[in-house]
Amino acid sequence: MEIFALNSLWLLPIIMTFFTPLLSRTALIGVALLQGLLHIGAWAWLVLRWYGQVLRWNLPWFQMGGYTFHYALVLHPGNLWLLFLTIVIGYSALLYALTYIEEPAQFTVFMGLTLGFSQGLFLADDVMLFFVFYEASLIPAFLLIYGWGGAHRRSAAIQFALFTLSGSVFLLVGLLWGMKEMGSSLKEGWHIARLPLGAWWLMSIGLAVKLPLLPLHSWLGEAHVEADSAVSMVLAGLLLKLGGYGLLYWVWDGIPSAQAISLRIWGMLTLFYAVAVAAGQTDLKRMIAFTSIAHMAFVPLGAGSESSLGKWGAYHQLFTHGVVSAGLFAWIGLVEKSTSYRSLRQLSGFLQRSRGWTLPTLFLFASAIGVPGMSLFISEMLVIGGTASGAGWLWALVPASSLLLTGAYFLRALRELFTSENQSFPAPIIDTKWFILWLLIFISGIAGVYPGPWLEVWGYGRN
């Protein structure tokens, strides 16, 4: 039964894609709801049985060059909440999009494939299986960006594909090199301390394209902005996490000090650069996209903190940022639908006129700033605490300063949105999409006020 639930986590959405092309929009919404309930049920069943433990299962898959590759799945504290995140973000974005998107059946198919392959990636315990899922998730994501969104979506999609595929070259070479040194492709035989430095860098660069870190990030600005808001939710909420999880699980776990220092420097450069870029944006969607990069810079900072607190903080940052950024993209999507504006200058005075938007906007901006009571605060504190205890207080100033910098430009944006009453905006559209916005805010709030289930699974909660 465990095995069935474990496999159904990634197979369920993929099998469902065989049937979805036949359905109408209304039926698709119903099926998506039902499928989501089933999916979350499978996850909950596994969690109730295996909370805080490691569940491994594998079958020999094929042999090549003297190596045996396995179809190996794992459920462990690192991916437990990321699986939950995938389900929540995936179905939220799907239901969000199904109310307005053109060609809903095709969209559902691609969304289901993205969802299934990302679940598979989080579950994979064999490095080759991980790579297969990593590559497989690229194709539907490419099609999602290519098919729906703004005017320049096609070139943005090509850019996204080129960057990720170039990263995959590095990843594959590094992974094969690493496997040759280890003699095994399973995580149990994968000792990161024995990974050659070249392979480590190749894998880091390959996956950092997806995270993304500083020189490899220019696809993100385009892809997030040009894609449809529902796709942006999935991109920021899910696909960035594939890179982050891959790095944390396969490459950046228990690394020596020299590499940890380079990770911290890399994260620091990314953080300051992304914040500087985000502060200068007038397009709100672009500002949110660069905020994602700034938040993702906490992953190398946490992984390079040389403490387990920082490492789990980085895992938790993946979860919390997934919820927050998906919420922000859903928000900007709704704003754009309602007013057809996205630029800060055009939206000036928007909240003054449309009072119904004030509360969700305040909550989402507060989450992004890292206000206590919201989930991002917890993960950022874990990373900062881990950095201070593992690497020293001077290093801790780097992630801590992001509290100030992010706050500065979000408050500036808020000031713009509240004041200057030159324009009249239409009344806010209150429909089912609001439910998704509030769901994400609610999850963020729960994880911020009661972080027990997240921290206890790593052994940091109350005893």
Added chain:
Amino acid sequence: MELRVTWLSAEKLSLALLSVAAFASTFFWREPLLHASGWLLGFISFYTFFYVEKRPLHYTILYLTTTIGVVLFAIAEDKIAVFAGWELVSVAGWGLIASTRGMTTRALEAAAWTFLTNRVGDIFWLAGVMSEGQFPEGTWIAVWVKSGAFPFSFWLIQAMYAPAPVSALLHSALLVGMGLYLPVRHPEWMGHPPPALIQSIAWGSASAAVIGALMARPPKAILAWTTASHLGMGFALWAAPQTLSDYLFHHSYLKAALFLLAGILQRGWLPFAIGAGVWSIAALALLGAAPKINAFFWIPELISIVALGRALSRLQGGLRLSWQGWLLLLPPVGLIALALPKPTIDILIGIGALSVGIYLGKWNYRWRIDTLIVRPILTSARFTDKISILVARMEEDLSHSLKQNRYILRQYARILALLERVWIPWGWVTNLRHMRVIVAELAHPSPALYAQMLHWGVLITLLLAVVWRFLR
């Protein structure tokens, strides 16, 4: 004619309930900060009930947030939980400044100024506390920023945009008080600062702030500057936590009473004479509660009493005592009664200082100390804004050129085609030709095998170089 009952509504009743609950809480909260915050919150929400007309629910929710923050700060042992409490109070402060007088540009700017300055302190708090005693200076700076002592007191002046009860609750009592309460609550995070250093810092910041108090013009700004001065003086008491906390709570009650009085007098609900009488008692009590450290501290202390006199003479007052005036007079009088020290001979000197201040209040100064420092900071903020816009434009150009300039993509495709057509087939032919040799040579390696490996190595390197060039 429309009949509107503006002073009582369900939203307003929440404030009354809050007041009753806060007074009740003083019976069972024995922790000093919580006990004090119970009194303060009780009196101030009573005052707010009669004082405000608009958005009473905002006050209730944000006062409650403040209380949650203070409770977390006071009772938590875990560092992150303490920080969450510390931070929640500044968030509530942001909300109170930004929303209670309407979300205008001025309000949002004052709120952002307050919040971001507090966040500068938070960065040092995190570095200081998380460093396990390697960097206690960080914690000192955090305390300094939070309590609004001199080089960091400009946010306190900006925060005076908020209405009187908010200033009384946060900017004279709870928010700034939390800063100085940290050394009382967690002395182990403070390290062991040399007393001479701490005393000179305290004296310096108190004296500098008092100059601000002499130069500020609006009465609430004068009060804010004297708060900065009084809390700066509190630094000198770090070595004696009990004295420090006594001083802190006395100061909180009395300064809150002064803010509340200023609020009533500004509305004209109280004749000037009555207000001035209560005000003078509070000011003299502040002098009586002042820490007896050494003679040097007399200078800023006396000047701050002079400044309080100035603030009083700049307040107008009304013609007659209205019913709101009577009710609103209760909280400040209650707060003063809580904190009244024993009368000493200092009072005579204090009365003299107050009269000097009232006389000085007739003069108008043309310059303000906060503009001397705030203006360059605002200018530099505009400068950094320009830099970030420049960087953003650079970033946009980069991706624009990648997107629009098909040349690079075309070159990339051309090189790939060249590789596919020429290099890769040639590689495979060579590979097949040498396959037999390779198999034969596996047991006995020869130069031909190395040549083959070299070939593949060159091929992969070339591919990677092309990819790298594209990425750059």
